[in-house]
Amino acid sequence: MLSRFTVxxxxxxxxxxxxxxxxxxxxxxxxxxxxxxxxxxxxxNIFMFPIESVLLALFLGVMLPITNRLGLTYSVGHSKExxxxxxxxxxxxxVLFALGCGCVAGYLGYYYENNSLTKNYSAEQxxxxxxxxxxxxxxxxxxxxxxxxxxEYAKKPFLSKEVTYTVAYYAITPADGSAAEDFDQTQLxxxxxxxxxxxxxxxxxxxxxxxxxxxxxxxxxxxxTPGA
Numbered sequence: 001m002l003s004r005f006t007v008x009x010x011x012x013x014x015x016x017x018x019x020x021x022x023x024x025x026x027x028x029x030x031x032x033x034x035x036x037x038x039x040x041x042x043x044x045n046i047f048m049f050p051i052e053s054v055l056l057a058l059f060l061g062v063m064l065p066i067t068n069r070l071g072l073t074y075s076v077g078h079s080k081e082x083x084x085x086x087x088x089x090x091x092x093x094x095v096l097f098a099l100g101c102g103c104v105a106g107y108l109g110y111y112y113e114n115n116s117l118t119k120n121y122s123a124e125q126x127x128x129x130x131x132x133x134x135x136x137x138x139x140x141x142x143x144x145x146x147x148x149x150x151x152e153y154a155k156k157p158f159l160s161k162e163v164t165y166t167v168a169y170y171a172i173t174p175a176d177g178s179a180a181e182d183f184d185q186t187q188l189x190x191x192x193x194x195x196x197x198x199x200x201x202x203x204x205x206x207x208x209x210x211x212x213x214x215x216x217x218x219x220x221x222x223x224x225t226p227g228a
Contacts, residue, residue: 005046007049008048008049008052009046012042012045013042013046040110041107043107044103044106047096047099047103047104048104050093050097050099051097051100051104053093054093054097057085105158108158112155112156112157112158113155113157113158116153116155117155117156117163118151118152118153118154118193126151126190126191126192127189129151129165130190131149131189133149133151136208136210136219137167137169137208137210137224141206141224143171143205145171145180146171146172146183146185147170147171147172148169148172148185148188148191148196148202149168149170149208150170150193150196151165151192151193152166152167152168153193154166156214161213161214161215162211162212162213162214162220163212163213164209164210164211165208165209165210165211165212167207167208167209167210168197168206168207169207169208169224170196170202170205171202171205172201173202173203174201175200175201183201188201204227205226205227206226206228207225208225209221209224
């Protein structure tokens with residue numbers, strides 16, 4: 001158990017932190033890597049050690065008799081006793097196991113609450129989801145201007161069946177003065193939050209907050225704020 005804790009501490013904290021600081025400095029255009037970004041993950045990884053220890057002990061307890069029988073390993077008397085736990089160790093391991101499970105569950109809740117699903121969208125999914133949100137907004141919003149919808153944030157709480165989308169609604173206003181109807185929208189649908197906000201061919205009309213069922217896509221709640 002101590003060895004698993006040491007591995008978790010060394011790899012997930014002492015080694016990972018400087019490597020990620022170097023990675024951000026080199027590849028993330030000056031974005032700083034701060035401990036606040038990874039502390040929840042560090043805590044989760046460190047407290048994984050009792051879970052890993054229990055699983056490892058169970059695995060060895062099952063596999064060693066089999067490998068002994070096959071002649072692949074050999075265990076003398078004291079080695080057979082080494083994998084057995086006394087009552088105090090069992091209680092300690094059970095408490096740490098529960099703590100580890102709690103930390104993992106807490107981390108998953110934190111992660112899903114504070115990270116947008118859009119981070120994991122493929123290029124095709126970005127286009128598909130933006131067009132899906134456009135269909136929802138255009139059905140409920142009056143106006144004849146060519147528009148696009150860009151998902152800025154998509155939150156799905158841990159174990160929840162509902163996804164909350166924050167969507168920016170833009171009118172297409174070509175910077176070169178050409179007609180919006182003739183403007184090629186292909187690249188606009190693939191935009192995410194920041195590129196869309198900086199795009200000179202788009203003018204923001206408002207923001208929609210849309211709650212959908214993750215499985216059926218049914219709209220459960222809809223609010224639209226003009227000009228926001």
